[in-house]
Amino acid sequence: MHWIDPACLPETKGAVTQFLLDPHGDPDGFILEGERQVYCPPHLGARIAQRVAPGDIVIVRGIKPRAADIIAAISITSQDGETIVDDGPPRDDDEHERPEAEPHATEVAGTVVLSLFGPKGELRGALLDDGTSLRIPHHTAEQLRTYLTPGARVQAWGDLVETGYGRTLEVSEIAEQADIDTDVGTGA
Known part of the structure; x- marks a missing residue:
């Protein structure tokens, strides 16, 4: 959601309990405080996994749908202060390596x-x-x-x-x- 300014969105702070994975084994979200889901677009999974680990305190700015207790992340600030912003999906030449996970x-x-x-x-x-x-x-x-x-x-x-x-x-x-x-x- 590269067109949304994350600074105008509400923030949620909490400890990352665990990552959630897509069918390829890439992180596509995480759980905060054991009770709230944070969704991350697939193109951010590898960057988030490099900067965030279970137990870290993060600040998430995003959009919450009416029907569910989930935050669709627009930006995530890691424990060390680095902010990862969703600037949209990568160009074809920016593809990341997928984890070697065989289902x-x-x-x-x-x-x-x-x-x-x-x-x-x-x-x-x-x-x-x-x-x-x-x-x-x-x-x-x-x-x-x-x-x-x-x-x-x-x-x-x-x-x-x-x-x-x-x-x-x-x-x-x-x-x-x-x-x-x-x-x-x-x-x-």
């Missing part, structure tokens, strides 16, 4: 601690209690809203990408997590 099919299970959204407030997934983010296309996520609400216990299958920044599952199937405390089929 592999797997399943994950856990409790949803936070619903995840796109920059306009559209539901796009969830964050599990083990730090794994679940990514689901918006049109599908709306239909599966009950599985993506905090407190939901889910099991999901899909392609997992894991890097030093975190892990994300591109979900192909999702279900309510079976209760593992019952003695099913043991006759007990």
